[in-house]
Amino acid sequence: MHEDQIRVAAYFLVVLNPFSQALFLWDLMRSNGSRGFASIYARASLLSGGVYALFALTGEFLFIEVFQVRIDAFRIFGGLIVFIISVRYFTGEGGAAQFFRGKASEIAASISIPFMVGPATIWVSILIGRSLPTPLDVVTIAGILLANFALVCGMQVLVRRFNGSRESLLGSYMAILMRTNALFIGAIGIEMILAGLEGVGAIQGSRTP
Numbered sequence: 001m002h003e004d005q006i007r008v009a010a011y012f013l014v015v016l017n018p019f020s021q022a023l024f025l026w027d028l029m030r031s032n033g034s035r036g037f038a039s040i041y042a043r044a045s046l047l048s049g050g051v052y053a054l055f056a057l058t059g060e061f062l063f064i065e066v067f068q069v070r071i072d073a074f075r076i077f078g079g080l081i082v083f084i085i086s087v088r089y090f091t092g093e094g095g096a097a098q099f100f101r102g103k104a105s106e107i108a109a110s111i112s113i114p115f116m117v118g119p120a121t122i123w124v125s126i127l128i129g130r131s132l133p134t135p136l137d138v139v140t141i142a143g144i145l146l147a148n149f150a151l152v153c154g155m156q157v158l159v160r161r162f163n164g165s166r167e168s169l170l171g172s173y174m175a176i177l178m179r180t181n182a183l184f185i186g187a188i189g190i191e192m193i194l195a196g197l198e199g200v201g202a203i204q205g206s207r208t209p
Contacts, residue, residue: 005131005140012124012144016116018151020185022159023178024089024115028107029156037156043108045145048116052145055122056129056137071123072199078119079192085114086186090179119192 022029029037055062063069129137197203 008124008127008131009140009144012121012128012141013147015120015124016144016148018148018155020181021115021148021152022155023181025111025152025156026159026178028111029159034153034157034160038153040107041111041149041152041156044111044116045149047108047112048121049141049145051112051117052121052125052141053138055125056141057134059126059129070200072196074122075119075192075196075199079189079194079196081114082118082189082192083186086182086189090182090186120188 025041028040032040060071063071063074125141128140131137132140194203
């Protein structure tokens, strides 16, 4: 892999943001054992990997030729979804009880979309498809998902090790970090909306001198 290709792969892991996922999945981590959580998260990773591979292999063809949707429209809608989720988490209404209900397969789908599959990760999947030949692009995505899986499940193991007062203290810190993280995620959602509006010419981008 060339330097640019490695940079794109590393950027994909950054966009996936395993630390942010651990914050959003905090309640689910606490309510499930290590094996149970790993099984659910493995399902979510497989579902997400299928979507990533699809867009890596097809590129922008699905958007433009099949769905007749512009990338800018996708950015606007995706930004709205990201913003709404961040607001719910910032106000304390976005815990596991709100998003993760039902069977393991249903919970896995709720984790996959929108926590793992979103406008940013889909776009980076397209970039990986452009940068790498087939099947190296799919192998790269699988490797990134494996690293992300190891990081998130490793955090869950640490969460399960805490008990009693230490768990309560850790939970307080995690709640603060989750709301702080929601601020930045919400800002990213707004940036996506603005970028989409700029792309369709609805607004003009501001330039700093």
